[in-house]
Amino acid sequence: MSAFVTRFAPSPTGYLHRGHAFSALTAFEAAQVAGGRFLLRVEDIDRTRCRPEYEAAIHEDLAWLGLDWETPVRRQSDHMSDYGAALRELSERGLTYRCFRTRREVAEAIESAPHGAMEAFRGAALPPEEEARRVEAGEPYAWRLSLDAAERALGGIGGLSFLEEGEGPNGERGAILARPRLGGDVVLARKDVGVAYHLAVVTDDASQGVSHVIRGNDLFEAAHVQRLLQALLGLPAPTYCHHRLLTSPDGRRFAKRDGAQTLRELRASGMTPDSLREELGF
Numbered sequence: 001m002s003a004f005v006t007r008f009a010p011s012p013t014g015y016l017h018r019g020h021a022f023s024a025l026t027a028f029e030a031a032q033v034a035g036g037r038f039l040l041r042v043e044d045i046d047r048t049r050c051r052p053e054y055e056a057a058i059h060e061d062l063a064w065l066g067l068d069w070e071t072p073v074r075r076q077s078d079h080m081s082d083y084g085a086a087l088r089e090l091s092e093r094g095l096t097y098r099c100f101r102t103r104r105e106v107a108e109a110i111e112s113a114p115h116g117a118m119e120a121f122r123g124a125a126l127p128p129e130e131e132a133r134r135v136e137a138g139e140p141y142a143w144r145l146s147l148d149a150a151e152r153a154l155g156g157i158g159g160l161s162f163l164e165e166g167e168g169p170n171g172e173r174g175a176i177l178a179r180p181r182l183g184g185d186v187v188l189a190r191k192d193v194g195v196a197y198h199l200a201v202v203t204d205d206a207s208q209g210v211s212h213v214i215r216g217n218d219l220f221e222a223a224h225v226q227r228l229l230q231a232l233l234g235l236p237a238p239t240y241c242h243h244r245l246l247t248s249p250d251g252r253r254f255a256k257r258d259g260a261q262t263l264r265e266l267r268a269s270g271m272t273p274d275s276l277r278e279e280l281g282f
Helices: 018-034 052-065 080-092 103-111 128-136 147-154 197-207 222-233 263-268 273-279
Strands: 005-008 037-042 096-099 142-145 161-164 174-177 187-190 212-216 239-243
Touching: 005 018, 005 212, 018 037, 018 052, 018 212, 018 239, 018 263, 018 273, 037 052, 052 263, 052 273, 080 096, 080 142, 080 187, 080 197, 080 222, 142 222, 147 222, 161 222, 187 197, 197 222
Parallel strands: 005 037, 161 239, 212 239
Antiparallel strands: 096 142, 142 187, 161 174
């Protein structure tokens, strides 16, 4: 078996639809061709939206499609201590700061910047006395990665890159210069949530030995900041393989929030796994 390891990592915030099926099959078929491993990971850190019934349906839908995966399945909610350790490492090195701004205040700060919405948010730690007072008062805050501190720690970030073997939304391929400045000082965790997406993903991929990250090209920009986090934490950089987004006949991408027809509904209507796979090009 080769060292090729990939994963499908849905969030159990709704039922899977054609777009999910396309992404899962893309990753699964790539692993099959490479003689590698296919993993299922449940990204369930959003406790307000994740539901056990959606998680159970993920297993049911993927099995119906004919996919199989290694067990046990990694559930992010079972590994909060891993993310906490990564956050502590970054914080102890002075690479993070507490940000007490609300989302509205962050938006206003961006709009008031010299280039307005073209700029990403950049902030800084509060004076120690004020920070201590606000923490003691129980005010909500987010832990943000300081790009300025990250640049100093790495002696500059201009040389960071990642390999794209798929295709970004604008046709990006090959060696891609990482541009984490586009994301600004990203949120790594919130007071009421132990971790945010970027930190959890790079920790999981490293822990699971993922060699190839196969996902939709709507997440292409996320690779830039994830590559920075990998460098800061001394984690291996996987190869990225972003794929096109599946769209409906009216040109819109399939999305849970738009009520896209679910795999459960397709199954109930009499569609077979083979017919769906053929429809999706597999």
